[in-house]
Amino acid sequence: MSAKGIFVDANWCTGCESCILACQQEHGYSEKEFGVKVFKLGPLHINDEEKHFEYDFLPAFTEWCDLCEERTAKGKKPTCVQHCQAQCLDWGPVEELAKKVTSRKQYLVGINE
Amino acid sequence: MTEAPDTTASDSQKAPVQYHWGETNGKRYKRGSRLPKKTGTPTPAAETPHVPWKWEEDGYTVIRGTARSAPGCHNVCGILSYVKDGKLVKVEGDPEDPYNQGRLCSRCLCIPDYVYSKDRLLHPMKRAREDRGKDKFVQITWDEAYDIIVHEFKKVADKYGVDKIAMCQGTGRDIHQVTRLNACMGSPNEGVPYFAGNSCYLPRIASMACMLGGSCVMDASQFLPKRYDDPRYTVPEYCIIWGHQPFYSNADGFYGHWILDLMKRGMKVAVVDPQLSWVAAKAGRDWLRVRPGGDGALAMAMLKVICDEQLYDKEFCDLWVYGLDALCERVKEYDLDDLCEKAWVDKEDVVRVARTYATSHPAAIQWGVALDQQTGGQQAAHAITAMWCITGNLDIPGGNVMADACWGIEQPNWVGTWGWDELMDDEEQSKRIGIDRYPMFAVGFKNMSSNATIEAWQRGEIPIHAAYIVTNNFLATMGAQAETQLEWYKQIDFIVVEDLFMTPTMMALADVVLPAATYEERDGFGGLNAYRISCINKAIEPVGDSKADNTIFLELGKRLTDAIKPENDDIAWPWDNVQEMWDYALEDGGFTWEELRDATWKYPEFQYRKYEKGLLRPDGKPGFRTETGRAEVYSMVFHHTMWSGLDPLPSYVEPVESPYSDPEDAKEYPYIVTSGARVPHFFHSEQRQIAKLRALHPDPLVYIHPDTAAKEGIEEGDWVWLENKHGKCKYKASFNDTYDPRVMQAEHGWWFPERTDEAEENTENEMDGLFGVFESNINNLVPFDAGVSGFGSNYKAMMCKIYKA
Ligand code: SF4
Ligand code: SF4
Ligand code: SF4
Numbered sequence: 001m002s003a004k005g006i007f008v009d010a011n012w013c014t015g016c017e018s019c020i021l022a023c024q025q026e027h028g029y030s031e032k033e034f035g036v037k038v039f040k041l042g043p044l045h046i047n048d049e050e051k052h053f054e055y056d057f058l059p060a061f062t063e064w065c066d067l068c069e070e071r072t073a074k075g076k077k078p079t080c081v082q083h084c085q086a087q088c089l090d091w092g093p094v095e096e097l098a099k100k101v102t103s104r105k106q107y108l109v110g111i112n113e
Numbered sequence: 114m115t116e117a118p119d120t121t122a123s124d125s126q127k128a129p130v131q132y133h134w135g136e137t138n139g140k141r142y143k144r145g146s147r148l149p150k151k152t153g154t155p156t157p158a159a160e161t162p163h164v165p166w167k168w169e170e171d172g173y174t175v176i177r178g179t180a181r182s183a184p185g186c187h188n189v190c191g192i193l194s195y196v197k198d199g200k201l202v203k204v205e206g207d208p209e210d211p212y213n214q215g216r217l218c219s220r221c222l223c224i225p226d227y228v229y230s231k232d233r234l235l236h237p238m239k240r241a242r243e244d245r246g247k248d249k250f251v252q253i254t255w256d257e258a259y260d261i262i263v264h265e266f267k268k269v270a271d272k273y274g275v276d277k278i279a280m281c282q283g284t285g286r287d288i289h290q291v292t293r294l295n296a297c298m299g300s301p302n303e304g305v306p307y308f309a310g311n312s313c314y315l316p317r318i319a320s321m322a323c324m325l326g327g328s329c330v331m332d333a334s335q336f337l338p339k340r341y342d343d344p345r346y347t348v349p350e351y352c353i354i355w356g357h358q359p360f361y362s363n364a365d366g367f368y369g370h371w372i373l374d375l376m377k378r379g380m381k382v383a384v385v386d387p388q389l390s391w392v393a394a395k396a397g398r399d400w401l402r403v404r405p406g407g408d409g410a411l412a413m414a415m416l417k418v419i420c421d422e423q424l425y426d427k428e429f430c431d432l433w434v435y436g437l438d439a440l441c442e443r444v445k446e447y448d449l450d451d452l453c454e455k456a457w458v459d460k461e462d463v464v465r466v467a468r469t470y471a472t473s474h475p476a477a478i479q480w481g482v483a484l485d486q487q488t489g490g491q492q493a494a495h496a497i498t499a500m501w502c503i504t505g506n507l508d509i510p511g512g513n514v515m516a517d518a519c520w521g522i523e524q525p526n527w528v529g530t531w532g533w534d535e536l537m538d539d540e541e542q543s544k545r546i547g548i549d550r551y552p553m554f555a556v557g558f559k560n561m562s563s564n565a566t567i568e569a570w571q572r573g574e575i576p577i578h579a580a581y582i583v584t585n586n587f588l589a590t591m592g593a594q595a596e597t598q599l600e601w602y603k604q605i606d607f608i609v610v611e612d613l614f615m616t617p618t619m620m621a622l623a624d625v626v627l628p629a630a631t632y633e634e635r636d637g638f639g640g641l642n643a644y645r646i647s648c649i650n651k652a653i654e655p656v657g658d659s660k661a662d663n664t665i666f667l668e669l670g671k672r673l674t675d676a677i678k679p680e681n682d683d684i685a686w687p688w689d690n691v692q693e694m695w696d697y698a699l700e701d702g703g704f705t706w707e708e709l710r711d712a713t714w715k716y717p718e719f720q721y722r723k724y725e726k727g728l729l730r731p732d733g734k735p736g737f738r739t740e741t742g743r744a745e746v747y748s749m750v751f752h753h754t755m756w757s758g759l760d761p762l763p764s765y766v767e768p769v770e771s772p773y774s775d776p777e778d779a780k781e782y783p784y785i786v787t788s789g790a791r792v793p794h795f796f797h798s799e800q801r802q803i804a805k806l807r808a809l810h811p812d813p814l815v816y817i818h819p820d821t822a823a824k825e826g827i828e829e830g831d832w833v834w835l836e837n838k839h840g841k842c843k844y845k846a847s848f849n850d851t852y853d854p855r856v857m858q859a860e861h862g863w864w865f866p867e868r869t870d871e872a873e874e875n876t877e878n879e880m881d882g883l884f885g886v887f888e889s890n891i892n893n894l895v896p897f898d899a900g901v902s903g904f905g906s907n908y909k910a911m912m913c914k915i916y917k918a
Contacts, residue, residue, distance in 0.1 A: 051400050
């Protein structure tokens with residue numbers, strides 16, 4: 001069986017952190033446990049003249065992430081994917097998701113090894 | 114001296130109130146109105162979805178509804194509440210709902226933690242007046258609470274006059290029926306009297322009302338149930354996001370990520386913000402790093418470019434706009450270099466953004482509270498509104514569209530008071546605080562003027578003798594110079610505070626505490642937005658003895674009317690329960706509350722270019738609901754009230770206490786600080802006790818340029834004092850080198866629910882107690898002044914100095 005994973009399109013992640021809360025609520029986690037955490041990159045001064053900054057939010061997945069096994073078994077999306085306000089997360093077989101990775105700000109994590 | 118015509122109600126104001134009996138859902142009610150009785154059947158909803166509102170799933174009962182307060186928020190996101198054994202287990206976004214399309218922000222995702230927080234207030238309580246500020250509350254029953262309130266309000270009404278009883282609101286909760294509580298007794302005073310300059314949305318709404326006879330909102334397709342796929346909709350080519358953090362604030366019933374949806378569909382953005390927000394970084398060169406308080410200069414600069422270069426839509430202006438020539442003359446009085454210099458923005462950038470906006474079709478402007486929070490903000494709002502009027506982006510798909518209450522259902526709540534005319538006579542109405550002082554308050558809005566109230570306190574008067582404070586924690590949020598205001602409010606004879614948690618304001622002032630309930634614990638409907646009416650659907654029984662705000666108003670309202678103005682008995686609160694009250698309110702839409710619940714949401718048929726179709730004016734003629742019938746960039750309302758200092762044309766008014774208006778003080782206070790830098794997890798002063806949300810943002814932060822910090826001997830993470838002549842406050846420094854080194858931004862709404870010891874032990878020094886509310890309180894630095902309009906104080910443009918704590 002092929003590995004499943006999560007695709008992140010960080011071109012659009014606004015850092016709203018809904019994903020963290022969605023995950024905690026679904027799994028009954030406390031504030032100290034989370035399947036996903038959001039890191040801030042920048043703002044980096046790429047070109048000040050042009051006001052070109054690199055400023056991104058990057059979700060990363062922890063060992064508490066079980067890819068929402070229970071939900072997906074019932075045909076639902078993982079809760080972070082559903083609730084992401086920027087709709088910048090996706091999930092599925094990594095081979096499928098890999099096709100979506102076309103830019104520096106897009107990445108893939110395989111979770112069900 | 115000329116009298117202000119009331120444009121939003123000019124046709125109705127003079128007419129006497131007519132009373133008649135009518136029937137709603139099989140019950141007879143007496144009604145009163147200055148407008149002729151509505152006839153005909155209401156236009157049916159554009160879409161009634163066929164989705165169930167309740168079902169069983171894997172051992173849960175799932176209830177579909179919309180999230181509309183408490184907690185505070187003006188949105189009506191679609192939710193599915195999962196309940197097991199009578200307990201709310203989790204909430205999910207409703208994928209079927211066109212509003213949020215399955216998404217939710219962290220505040221609603223966390224709602225079970227909020228509902229079952231150990232800090233929730235569970236019972237009504239009372240406390241002796243001499244014990245204000247001390248944790249000496251005693252649990253009582255609802256009957257006893259109501260009896261005390263009725264008795265004390267009656268005492269005040271008899272002794273000082275009923276107009277000395279004020280309903281004091283906050284923001285975010287569906288509590289607008291509270292205006293009927295003051296009206297049923299005969300008091301016209303309702304508002305946010307501690308909020309200097311009524312500095313949230315009202316300045317913009319009032320400006321638009323004076324110019325357009327109504328208000329506008331950016332069109333992100335939210336009026337259309339098919340949303341972006343509706344063929345009538347056009348994605349804006351360009352959008353200026355002005356003084357607004359859409360993704361974290363979800364402000365004013367505009368779900369912020371709609372902006373992102375449009376960016377994905379090709380919309381380009383410009384961002385006017387002192388902060389390089391995430392979306393500002395996406396704007397590239399079109400990020401305009403405006404000086405806080407310089408928005409008026411920037412708006413006039415853009416307007417000047419559009420007028421001087423004749424980039425306006427001539428044909429549209431000829432047909433629908435009043436005052437273009439006068440406006441073109443007006444902008445000639447300004448020097449572009451000077452305006453750009455005052456705005457701290459490069460001329461080249463201003464010119465480019467103005468040109469791009471004027472030549473993109475459609476183009477939209479999505480603005481935020483920053484414009485309301487500076488003196489001169491009302492004038493800036495006038496200038497920005499003129500931008501979308503003269504470029505023909507008014508009421509077109511993807512522009513800024515005229516927004517009305519759906520089926521007129523919530524109209525009374527939009528303008529201030531439900532029952533204003535039917536429950537109060539002219540003399541009672543005339544006792545509203547501030548209408549003679551600030552004429553913009555006489556134009557359609559029924560609130561009391563905050564600044565007229567503040568000025569009365571400053572003169573040593575006592576403008577309010579009894580206060581009903583609901584959904585407001587003003588010591589932490591909107592109260593400018595809250596310590597000073599607390600001393601004033603202590604003089605009030607009797608104070609009720611209604612909320613869900615023990616707040617600093619409640620601890621400091623409440624004689625009676627009423628525990629309110631969340632949207633999970635109540636039935637109702639959301640209609641404060643202009644897009645749709647949606648159902649708030651009770652999923653669980655209220656925790657403890659808490660009750661929905663609306664239930665409290667209905668129960669208390671009956672008693673207050675009976676005790677204070679019994680002649681209103683048969684008309685004020687004739688409903689046996691809230692559902693009957695909702696049926697009555699929804700009648701203009703042609704459906705009952707149960708029918709709404711079955712559908713969950715109902716969108717009225719939305720129309721673009723309403724001015725062409727005669728849909729804006731009561732007489733059914735084309736045009737706008739203004740004196741000239743046009744969109745007035747030269748406002749006739751301001752023309753008639755020029756005596757007060759209001760200007761019929763857009764202008765740039767430099768805020769008080771700024772480096773330009775007060776260069777002497779600027780030597781001592783060289784920096785500018787804003788309040789209200791947004792964090793996604795908190796609605797103003799709420800949610801600080803919700804562990805999962807607080808963990809994501811534990812401390813009050815001030816954002817500062819590292820060079821400035823170095824100069825002042827501050828390292829990242831240090832606690833610092835911000836100070837000016839009004840006061841000081843303490844924040845933790847967070848570095849960001851994209852700020853102008855002269856500018857810093859502080860968060861607002863901070864208090865520390867965890868510091869319960871201090872609240873209990875605060876008998877000695879109250880300022881140490883009250884959950885530390887004065888400590889990290891940026892409002893300590895806010896001047897009261899709101900300029901000639903009475904709208905807009907400098908919450909977002911204070912001079913200050915900074916030093917290590
Ligand atoms: S996939 Fe599920 S378990 Fe993993 S982070 Fe997202 S919500 Fe948490
Ligand atoms: S919910 Fe989506 S947009 Fe928000 S932080 Fe998570 S990944 Fe980013
Ligand atoms: S914007 Fe956030 S808090 Fe407001 S209703 Fe939607 S999910 Fe709830």
